[in-house]
Amino acid sequence: MNTKSTYKIALDAMGGDFAPENEVKGAVLASKILNQNNKLEIVFVGDESKIKGALSKEDTSAINYCIHHTDEVVDMHDDPTQIIKTKKNSSLYKAMEFCAEQKADAFVSAGNTGAVLSTGTILLGRINGVSRPTIGSFFPTAGNKPVLILDVGANLESKARYLYEFAVMGSIFSKQMLNIEQPRVALLNVGEEEEKGTQLLQDTYKLLSQSNLNFVGNVEGRDILQGNLDVVVCDGLVGNILLKFTEGIPPFMKTKIKTLANKSLLSKALLLFITPFMKNLFKELDYQQYGGVPLLGVNGVVIIGHGKSSPTAIQNMIIKAVEFIEKNINEKIKIALNS
Amino acid sequence: MNTKSTYKIALDAMGGDFAPENEVKGAVLASKILNQNNKLEIVFVGDESKIKGALSKEDTSAINYCIHHTDEVVDMHDDPTQIIKTKKNSSLYKAMEFCAEQKADAFVSAGNTGAVLSTGTILLGRINGVSRPTIGSFFPTAGNKPVLILDVGANLESKARYLYEFAVMGSIFSKQMLNIEQPRVALLNVGEEEEKGTQLLQDTYKLLSQSNLNFVGNVEGRDILQGNLDVVVCDGLVGNILLKFTEGIPPFMKTKIKTLANKSLLSKALLLFITPFMKNLFKELDYQQYGGVPLLGVNGVVIIGHGKSSPTAIQNMIIKAVEFIEKNINEKIKIALNS
Numbered sequence: 001m002n003t004k005s006t007y008k009i010a011l012d013a014m015g016g017d018f019a020p021e022n023e024v025k026g027a028v029l030a031s032k033i034l035n036q037n038n039k040l041e042i043v044f045v046g047d048e049s050k051i052k053g054a055l056s057k058e059d060t061s062a063i064n065y066c067i068h069h070t071d072e073v074v075d076m077h078d079d080p081t082q083i084i085k086t087k088k089n090s091s092l093y094k095a096m097e098f099c100a101e102q103k104a105d106a107f108v109s110a111g112n113t114g115a116v117l118s119t120g121t122i123l124l125g126r127i128n129g130v131s132r133p134t135i136g137s138f139f140p141t142a143g144n145k146p147v148l149i150l151d152v153g154a155n156l157e158s159k160a161r162y163l164y165e166f167a168v169m170g171s172i173f174s175k176q177m178l179n180i181e182q183p184r185v186a187l188l189n190v191g192e193e194e195e196k197g198t199q200l201l202q203d204t205y206k207l208l209s210q211s212n213l214n215f216v217g218n219v220e221g222r223d224i225l226q227g228n229l230d231v232v233v234c235d236g237l238v239g240n241i242l243l244k245f246t247e248g249i250p251p252f253m254k255t256k257i258k259t260l261a262n263k264s265l266l267s268k269a270l271l272l273f274i275t276p277f278m279k280n281l282f283k284e285l286d287y288q289q290y291g292g293v294p295l296l297g298v299n300g301v302v303i304i305g306h307g308k309s310s311p312t313a314i315q316n317m318i319i320k321a322v323e324f325i326e327k328n329i330n331e332k333i334k335i336a337l338n339s
Numbered sequence: 340m341n342t343k344s345t346y347k348i349a350l351d352a353m354g355g356d357f358a359p360e361n362e363v364k365g366a367v368l369a370s371k372i373l374n375q376n377n378k379l380e381i382v383f384v385g386d387e388s389k390i391k392g393a394l395s396k397e398d399t400s401a402i403n404y405c406i407h408h409t410d411e412v413v414d415m416h417d418d419p420t421q422i423i424k425t426k427k428n429s430s431l432y433k434a435m436e437f438c439a440e441q442k443a444d445a446f447v448s449a450g451n452t453g454a455v456l457s458t459g460t461i462l463l464g465r466i467n468g469v470s471r472p473t474i475g476s477f478f479p480t481a482g483n484k485p486v487l488i489l490d491v492g493a494n495l496e497s498k499a500r501y502l503y504e505f506a507v508m509g510s511i512f513s514k515q516m517l518n519i520e521q522p523r524v525a526l527l528n529v530g531e532e533e534e535k536g537t538q539l540l541q542d543t544y545k546l547l548s549q550s551n552l553n554f555v556g557n558v559e560g561r562d563i564l565q566g567n568l569d570v571v572v573c574d575g576l577v578g579n580i581l582l583k584f585t586e587g588i589p590p591f592m593k594t595k596i597k598t599l600a601n602k603s604l605l606s607k608a609l610l611l612f613i614t615p616f617m618k619n620l621f622k623e624l625d626y627q628q629y630g631g632v633p634l635l636g637v638n639g640v641v642i643i644g645h646g647k648s649s650p651t652a653i654q655n656m657i658i659k660a661v662e663f664i665e666k667n668i669n670e671k672i673k674i675a676l677n678s
Contacts, residue, residue, distance in 0.1 A: 140591075140595075141591070142590065142591045142594035142595065156529065156536060156537050157537055188580060190495065190576065190579045190580065190583075197495060197576070198495050198496055198576060220579075220580070220583045221579070221580040221581060221582065221583030221584030221585070221586070221587060222583040222587035223587065224584060224587060225584075225587045225588065225590075225591035226587060226591065227594075234580075236529075237529065237536070237537060237577065238576065238577055238580055240529045240559075240560070241527060241529065241559070241560040241573075241577055241581065242560060242580065242581065242584060243560065244529075244559045244560030244561040245560030245561065245563060245581060245584070246560070247560070247561045248560060248561035248562065248563060248564045248565060251481070251564075251565065252479075252481045252565065255481035255566075256479075256481065
């Protein structure tokens with residue numbers, strides 16, 4: 001347990017679709033929860049006047065903060081790999097630089113995921129023993145806990161060693177952050193048998209079998225949501241397509257329900273009752289609620305959220321960042337991959 | 340339009356989980372629809388006494404049939420690639436052999452998909468110009484028509500040329516069988532821009548752009564269900580994982596709804612009203628209703644159904660097989676890939 005008295009969070013205040021309002025609100029909420037003992041300091045990085053404007057609408061009695069002004073903003077159309085050349089005065093770059101220079105303990109952003117990945121990997125560097133940093137995502141399940149799928153797009157083409165490292169990092173993250181004693185790790189494949197799948201998957205199966213992970217074997221797509229798994233490993237192409245497919249389910253179902261409801265007056269009336277049910281169901285399919293996902297494998301603490309992150313999502317991302325630091329997750333990854 | 344007077348369908352009567360009952364019922368149903376002019380002849384391939392037993396319970400006044408007895412059955416545990424060596428007297432092999440020897444015009448089975456793929460490819464051979472036969476699957480959409488995703492597992496590793504051929508075959512199939520004048524063909528990727536994705540996807544993008552297909556570009560996972568696409572091309576690893584993921588959604592949602600319903604008495608009461616809605620929704624997610632999928636690219640007509648195919652699904656598979664023959668789809672594929 002890391003026992004530093006105060007954690008400085010560099011918050012990319014211009015990152016999300018509702019920036020800086022949601023970022024400011026989320027930071028205020030997180031401070032109310034964590035700041036009994038001045039545990040948290042927020043470094044808002046972004047447009048000073050806009051941040052001040054947003055802060056003026058909030059009760060700031062519980063928040064410790066400072067503002068670092070930046071002129072530029074990374075948007076969704078920026079080429080992620082070019083940020084370190086072209087947008088050095090952006091809120092995203094500067095906030096990451098604070099972490100790299102150890103002026104902050106963690107980085108939190110609801111901005112361009114690719115830009116966070118690329119900038120974070122370069123500025124922070126990789127943990128000793130990590131070949132490729134990875135981004136995972138939580139999928140809801142029929143069980144009590146979500147399942148962590150990784151990689152979901154950081155590495156479109158993988159090697160067996162990369163997938164093995166993703167499994168190790170995901171397992172440590174699940175154990176520490178979700179309090180799962182022996183995370184069940186699976187390899188996403190087209191069948192359960194050891195010899196199934198591509199050469200990459202067969203080689204990965206061997207590495208995982210020989211590891212001291214709680215490897216439960218190959219699983220198929222239908223197993224992901226059933227609640228029997230904690231960590232599912234796949235290459236970034238498969239993971240990204242699956243993640244985005246999941247995002248497409250709620251709008252699809254809404255349309256289908258409306259179509260059914262339009263068939264009769266009785267159906268229309270029933271729709272009124274069904275709507276709250278469906279909302280809860282959709283919420284389960286919404287990965288925001290888990291408070292962002294980490295960029296695993298870099299020498300630093302990086303939490304990334306959806307562009308549409310609500311104040312509560314931002315709050316949770318900040319809380320998760322503090323937990324990530326306190327639990328020394330990066331040190332544990334380093335030990336696991338170098339032993 | 341092919342105008343042969345009678346179509347002989349070799350039906351693997353032992354293929355599905357409810358064989359031969361569902362196969363027999365489906366054949367009787369299809370005959371009632373198609374047999375005004377003796378258009379259809381069913382060759383039941385399988386255990387003669389069991390087939391006769393099942394037929395004895397049906398009204399056989401409209402069906403033309405013969406039975407070819409076989410002793411062996413291919414099950415889900417058989418290695419697909421070994422059928423041609425070890426199970427030459429199975430219903431699956433024999434029915435396929437009838438097609439290869441032109442004693443039947445089409446093959447229909449609800450059996451082991453991999454075995455149909457493997458046996459079909461070897462016994463029937465490939466259409467001139469086809470590198471790899473492919474299996475697609477229909478996904479439901481928010482629109483009026485399903486979308487055809489291919490490949491869903493026949494080819495785990497692809498080349499750009501293979502994916503291009505899948506697009507051509509899928510487009511012809513959609514146009515002919517779903518009456519879509521200009522099927523919208525998309526490439527499944529991690530972003531919309533031309534330069535996104537792996538080298539394979541970038542190369543495939545180029546081939547598709549230069550083709551005379553109605554290529555609408557790269558799409559992401561979230562676009563699949565929205566109803567704006569007719570054919571989506573991906574490698575078999577991605578397609579198979581997506582297909583099976585989709586199969587996992589209904590059980591996941593049922594559990595979630597039950598959990599919500601258990602929270603209060605009112606919720607329990609509402610569940611009664613919701614159930615019929617959800618059933619319809621699940622039906623939409625059930626690819627059986629489209630009457631099986633074709634094995635595209637082989638020198639013959641092969642329709643494959645889910646192991647749990649209902650009599651109606653078998654009926655639809657037989658009807659689709661006849662339509663596939665009448666519309667000369669294989670000839671159109673040959674012309675498109677050799678011009």
